[in-house]
Amino acid sequence: MQKTRTVTKTEHTVPALAGTPIVLDHVGFTYQAADTPSLDDVSLTVREGEFIVISGPSGAGKTTLARALSGVLVHAYGGDLTGSISIAGKYADEYEDVTDLSRQVGMVFDDADAQLIFTTVEEEILTGLETRGLSADEVAKKLDEIYTITCTGHLKDRAPHALSGGQKQRVAMAAALSRETPILVLDEATSELDKNARRQVYMLLKSLTDRGHSVVLVEHMTGETLGYATRMIRLENGRVVYDGEPVAETFTCPEIPKTSVPGETILSAEHLTHRFGEVLALDDVSLTFAKGEIVAILGENGSGKTTFVKHLNGLLCPDCGHVVLNGEDITGKSVSEIAKTVGLVFQNPDTMLFENTCEREILFGLKNVGNPDPAAARAALVAVGLGGKAHVNPRHLSRGERQRLALACVLAMDQQIVIMDEPTTGLDMQESYEIMRVLTGMRNAGKTILMVTHNPALAEKFSDRIVEMEAGHVTAVRGGA
Numbered sequence: 001m002q003k004t005r006t007v008t009k010t011e012h013t014v015p016a017l018a019g020t021p022i023v024l025d026h027v028g029f030t031y032q033a034a035d036t037p038s039l040d041d042v043s044l045t046v047r048e049g050e051f052i053v054i055s056g057p058s059g060a061g062k063t064t065l066a067r068a069l070s071g072v073l074v075h076a077y078g079g080d081l082t083g084s085i086s087i088a089g090k091y092a093d094e095y096e097d098v099t100d101l102s103r104q105v106g107m108v109f110d111d112a113d114a115q116l117i118f119t120t121v122e123e124e125i126l127t128g129l130e131t132r133g134l135s136a137d138e139v140a141k142k143l144d145e146i147y148t149i150t151c152t153g154h155l156k157d158r159a160p161h162a163l164s165g166g167q168k169q170r171v172a173m174a175a176a177l178s179r180e181t182p183i184l185v186l187d188e189a190t191s192e193l194d195k196n197a198r199r200q201v202y203m204l205l206k207s208l209t210d211r212g213h214s215v216v217l218v219e220h221m222t223g224e225t226l227g228y229a230t231r232m233i234r235l236e237n238g239r240v241v242y243d244g245e246p247v248a249e250t251f252t253c254p255e256i257p258k259t260s261v262p263g264e265t266i267l268s269a270e271h272l273t274h275r276f277g278e279v280l281a282l283d284d285v286s287l288t289f290a291k292g293e294i295v296a297i298l299g300e301n302g303s304g305k306t307t308f309v310k311h312l313n314g315l316l317c318p319d320c321g322h323v324v325l326n327g328e329d330i331t332g333k334s335v336s337e338i339a340k341t342v343g344l345v346f347q348n349p350d351t352m353l354f355e356n357t358c359e360r361e362i363l364f365g366l367k368n369v370g371n372p373d374p375a376a377a378r379a380a381l382v383a384v385g386l387g388g389k390a391h392v393n394p395r396h397l398s399r400g401e402r403q404r405l406a407l408a409c410v411l412a413m414d415q416q417i418v419i420m421d422e423p424t425t426g427l428d429m430q431e432s433y434e435i436m437r438v439l440t441g442m443r444n445a446g447k448t449i450l451m452v453t454h455n456p457a458l459a460e461k462f463s464d465r466i467v468e469m470e471a472g473h474v475t476a477v478r479g480g481a
């Protein structure tokens with residue numbers, strides 16, 4: 001019997017084939033706290049040198065499948081597991097623990113924060129290299145190679161927790177690569193990377209598979225992986241609904257009408273400059289925003305996008321410059337006072353979700369503005385497609401669903417300005433469109449929407465203006481759709 005904490009039934013149904021990286025045979029899994037299975041009768045074999053991309057809507061079971069393929073589902077999660085999982089010729093439960101598994105499988109999760117534990121970037125990467133019994137010269141050579149391919153060399157002395165979201169993902173990737181495991185499983189590990197960095201990662205993964213490694217990548221930007229991936233698997237409701245050649249997943253965005261034109265200025269940033277120690281994150285940035293417009297902010301990882309938007313709701317104070325909201329300088333105002341007008345959805349939704357049901361999560365924010373109305377909370381859940389999840393614990397939602405819950409929290413508060421830091425992370429094309437439909441509706445009602453995004457196509461299609469940032473500067477402001 002395989003061992004998870006509460007496994008009720010599982011069999012070693014097929015021989016754990018030596019030389020076959022991963023075999024799942026009729027795998028089903030239901031998490032301890034869930035009523036429905038996250039995986040339902042999934043059978044698949046991952047062969048040497050394959051580059052498999054896994055797609056599917058949020059909540060389809062992709063993360064659970066990634067956990068099954070890497071074996072951690074057996075060692076680190078409680079639930080009912082059926083069928084068998086074998087990895088590199090052994091059943092998953094024959095590995096002693098996750099550390100034992102990590103000699104065969106490198107795993108990169110969507111939440112880079114959860115896997116970066118050391119005090120410097122260099123330590124994160126060195127730790128993997130030092131487990132491989134290499135000579136000091138080889139370690140130094142490999143370290144340089146990894147810095148070059150992941151573009152992390154300039155960050156080597158920095159503390160991982162104080163990096164931008166995309167920089168953290170690059171470091172998590174570098175740490176996983178340093179182990180050179182035969183199998184690599186990446187769960188939305190590129191979701192916060194800029195477009196250029198994503199392409200570099202796909203090239204790198206392809207070069208690994210050319211050398212016989214097996215790569216499984218859970219990814220929403222499936223179109224960008226064409227030409228690199230060798231196989232595509234699509235999941236829906238925990239079941240494999242497509243397993244074959246990579247194909248372009250088409251979704252034709254219906255037009256979303258804009259029924260009003262942008263009005264007067266509501267918010268302006270004037271000459272904002274912000275340093276984090278040695279790092280000049282914002283350098284003399286001035287921008288204005290009007291009522292009834294959607295503005296997209298694009299830029300490479302670490303270009304200052306998050307730092308900029310955190311100044312607009314008072315979470316960060318500038319070293320120089322100021323922010324004017326509805327004609328008043330916000331300097332000296334409390335964050336809770338500014339929050340009556342400006343809502344911010346963070347890059348990582350988990351930093352703002354802590355209640356034990358989705359409805360309570362929304363009511364928490366509404367209480368703070370003196371309007372704890374359950375009907376408003378439920379309406380916001382329906383608007384983001386989570387109408388059936390009012391009593392579900394946010395921790396049991398998928399990343400994409402948590403992202404939508406975070407939007408619902410802000411939606412219910414009905415603030416004049418809504419800022420979303422990467423609102424479509426973890427969402428597929430259809431779901432991203434749904435979010436944009438909600439945001440466009442808010443825009444048409446006269447609200448101001450700012451969204452930081454790494455999806456240029458989304459920005460072009462739905463925003464009124466596009467701001468481009470580079471190394472703490474605004475390099476361009478242009479019209480969108």
Ligand SMILES: Nc1ncnc2c1ncn2[C@@H]1O[C@H](COP(=O)(O)OP(=O)(O)OP(=O)(O)O)[C@@H](O)[C@H]1O
Pocket residue numbers: 162163164165166167192194276277279280281299300301302303304305306307308347
């Ligand atoms: N708390 C912090 N302490 C130190 N440096 C920080 C901190 N937060 C951000 N930085 C640095 O400031 C710069 C801008 O970071 P910011 O998070 O604003 O970038 P970003 O454009 O949002 O990046 P991404 O696309 O990766 O999310 C980066 O060099 C980053 O490492």
